[in-house]
Amino acid sequence: MMAGYDPGIHLGSSLSVLEIVAALYGTGRLKFNVANGAHNRNYFVLSKGHAIHAVYALAAAMGYLTVDELRETGSVGSRLQNHPEVDTPFVDVPNSGSLGQGISLAVGLALGLRLRGEPGRVYLVTGDGELDEGQSWESFAVAAHYGLNNLVTIVDLNNVQLDGHSEEVLRKGDLAGRFKSLGFEVFEVDGHDVAAIISALEKAENSAKPAVIMAKTVRGRGVPSIEDTAKQRLSRDEALRYVNNIC
Amino acid sequence: MLDLESLTPREALGRALSDLGDLRKDVVVLVADTGEATRARLFAERHPDRFFNVGIAEQSLVGIAAGLALASFMPYALTFAAFMTRAWEQARNSVDRLGLPVRLVGTHAGFADAYDGPSHQALEDIALFRVLPSFTVLAPADSCEVYRAATASAAVKGPVYIRVGRDFHIPTTCGLYDRFEVGRAYVVAEGRDVAIFTTGITLPFAVEAAQLLKDRGISAAVVHFPTVKPLDYATVEKYAEATGAVLTVEEHMVHGGFGSAVAEYLAQTRPTKMAIMGLKSYGRTAKSPQELYQLFGLTPENIAARAEELVKLR
Numbered sequence: 001m002m003a004g005y006d007p008g009i010h011l012g013s014s015l016s017v018l019e020i021v022a023a024l025y026g027t028g029r030l031k032f033n034v035a036n037g038a039h040n041r042n043y044f045v046l047s048k049g050h051a052i053h054a055v056y057a058l059a060a061a062m063g064y065l066t067v068d069e070l071r072e073t074g075s076v077g078s079r080l081q082n083h084p085e086v087d088t089p090f091v092d093v094p095n096s097g098s099l100g101q102g103i104s105l106a107v108g109l110a111l112g113l114r115l116r117g118e119p120g121r122v123y124l125v126t127g128d129g130e131l132d133e134g135q136s137w138e139s140f141a142v143a144a145h146y147g148l149n150n151l152v153t154i155v156d157l158n159n160v161q162l163d164g165h166s167e168e169v170l171r172k173g174d175l176a177g178r179f180k181s182l183g184f185e186v187f188e189v190d191g192h193d194v195a196a197i198i199s200a201l202e203k204a205e206n207s208a209k210p211a212v213i214m215a216k217t218v219r220g221r222g223v224p225s226i227e228d229t230a231k232q233r234l235s236r237d238e239a240l241r242y243v244n245n246i247c
Numbered sequence: 248m249l250d251l252e253s254l255t256p257r258e259a260l261g262r263a264l265s266d267l268g269d270l271r272k273d274v275v276v277l278v279a280d281t282g283e284a285t286r287a288r289l290f291a292e293r294h295p296d297r298f299f300n301v302g303i304a305e306q307s308l309v310g311i312a313a314g315l316a317l318a319s320f321m322p323y324a325l326t327f328a329a330f331m332t333r334a335w336e337q338a339r340n341s342v343d344r345l346g347l348p349v350r351l352v353g354t355h356a357g358f359a360d361a362y363d364g365p366s367h368q369a370l371e372d373i374a375l376f377r378v379l380p381s382f383t384v385l386a387p388a389d390s391c392e393v394y395r396a397a398t399a400s401a402a403v404k405g406p407v408y409i410r411v412g413r414d415f416h417i418p419t420t421c422g423l424y425d426r427f428e429v430g431r432a433y434v435v436a437e438g439r440d441v442a443i444f445t446t447g448i449t450l451p452f453a454v455e456a457a458q459l460l461k462d463r464g465i466s467a468a469v470v471h472f473p474t475v476k477p478l479d480y481a482t483v484e485k486y487a488e489a490t491g492a493v494l495t496v497e498e499h500m501v502h503g504g505f506g507s508a509v510a511e512y513l514a515q516t517r518p519t520k521m522a523i524m525g526l527k528s529y530g531r532t533a534k535s536p537q538e539l540y541q542l543f544g545l546t547p548e549n550i551a552a553r554a555e556e557l558v559k560l561r
Contacts, residue, residue: 086345093317098340104307105341108314108322111299115275116318135337138307146299 004239006074010050010232012220016158018054023197032064043092047102048127049083100133107139110151124153129161144183153212158219191215251391255414259390261286263397268294277324279308285325285354309337316347328353328369343379352409357498358539359412364532374503376408383407384476386447389416395427415536417451432479438468442486446472446505449496455547487519492557501525
């Protein structure tokens with residue numbers, strides 16, 4: 001529905017992380033009704049901020065946003081901006097439009113929580129394309145070096161980025177191997193299987209080392225015309241047909 | 248009592264942070280493999296649990312500092328000014344847009360690192376941080392002022408950039424005022440014919456220039472601006488009005504820096520004859536900063552000559 005009202009949303013990316021976000025909020029690890037800055041809780045950093053519409057959709061499904069507000073997404077006067085901003089609800093890190101930066105923010109946040117002796121964890125969702133950014137690895141090295149096991153990273157491994165399939169745009173090599181060599185514990189999972197994601201989260205949370213969940217996903221999943229492509233947009237008519245079929 | 252004059256600017260910085268760490272438990276210090284070079288080591292020795300080295304990675308340095316600020320800490324991130332600007336987009340998107348109380352401290356600024364050549368000499372940092380809406384920009388003149396500016400920065404609500412040198416300084420401000428106030432300019436000498444505005448280490452050059460001008464019958468005011476942003480507009484206006492001729496001097500490119508800030512204001516409020524002294528090209532490797540000030544014309548003689556020209560144009 002949001003895609004029908006705003007052609008600017010990143011539909012493909014949002015559909016790729018939907019089950020990951022659902023696993024985090026659906027199990028109560030993350031909560032929609034927590035004020036930013038509250039202590040003794042978990043934090044969420046959606047570093048691939050363009051997928052924020054997955055959070056908006058889930059918030060609406062769980063009763064924290066109205067359908068009327070969803071229709072306004074991407075409007076100048078709406079708090080539902082197309083990347084997390086300072087006034088965007090439900091986000092702990094109101095800046096993740098610029099790729100790579102959410103990763104450093106999450107690492108700093110995890111370092112800060114540990115220094116404060118707070119029990120909360122930081123759940124970081126990043127993309128495989130985002131890992132092209134050198135800054136990502138600069139900060140993952142810090143997480144490993146300081147043994148931040150209160151940081152749980154989930155890589156949305158959808159193998160697509162702006163210019164096409166990730167391996168064709170720029171070779172990624174053995175991403176799991178890169179994390180392992182730094183000192184991360186790595187779990188691999190089907191990123192559209194909510195039960196499998198939850199089970200991986202439990203293992204990651206019990207890891208003595210910083211953990212990363214490599215979640216294999218399909219960008220644009222559920223919408224055949226954009227599935228596994230770099231396309232993010234649907235025509236208004238096509239988008240609204242999906243709404244009519246559901247609502 | 249701490250003898251600040253005997254310290255180098257970076258030692259004064261390390262001492263200030265170390266003392267600040269005693270007063271405030273929320274202060275944390277981060278470096279990018281520059282603990283020794285920036286003298287952040289002085290903080291690390293006293294507060295090891297609040298000191299983090301992120302390796303040679305400036306983007307990560309600024310981003311992690313912002314994350315620590317989200318966790319309610321007050322981070323000071325230190326590295327060479329020339330390399331801090333590498334993380335400008337992180338300063339924009341992870342710090343400034345969020346208005347976080349992150350303090351970025353760029354050391355070895357200007358020609359302070361003469362020895363390593365132009366790659367290590369930051370001549371653009373004031374311009375780059377001044378353009379970010381939430382940032383406060385400080386450029387102290389000597390060790391006393393580095394200590395006071397670093398200490399005073401803790402009270403600033405939003406992000407701060409502090410420009411610090413290395414070892415060269417000519418002690419000038421120790422007895423000049425009692426209290427450092429962010430956003431305030433300090434009058435060093437009164438004068439009627441021309442006002443010389445300085446920021447950073449060029450202050451003593453201007454003081455000497457005013458003496459030279461006096462011998463030539465020209466009365467020059469010297470006003471020092473350790474805060475480039477927010478600029479002390481009232482003082483800028485007062486001296487522009489009193490003298491009708493303003494010369495700015497900075498160890499920075501002439502475009503976008505302190506002189507530009509003064510010109511932007513005066514052009515819109517009280518058009519005044521102005522000259523902006525600074526650099527127009529990159530530096531060189533040299534045996535000392537002083538050698539570069541000579542080579543690039545940042546000297547009392549040149550300041551006096553430019554001021555004299557300006558007085559004639561009034």
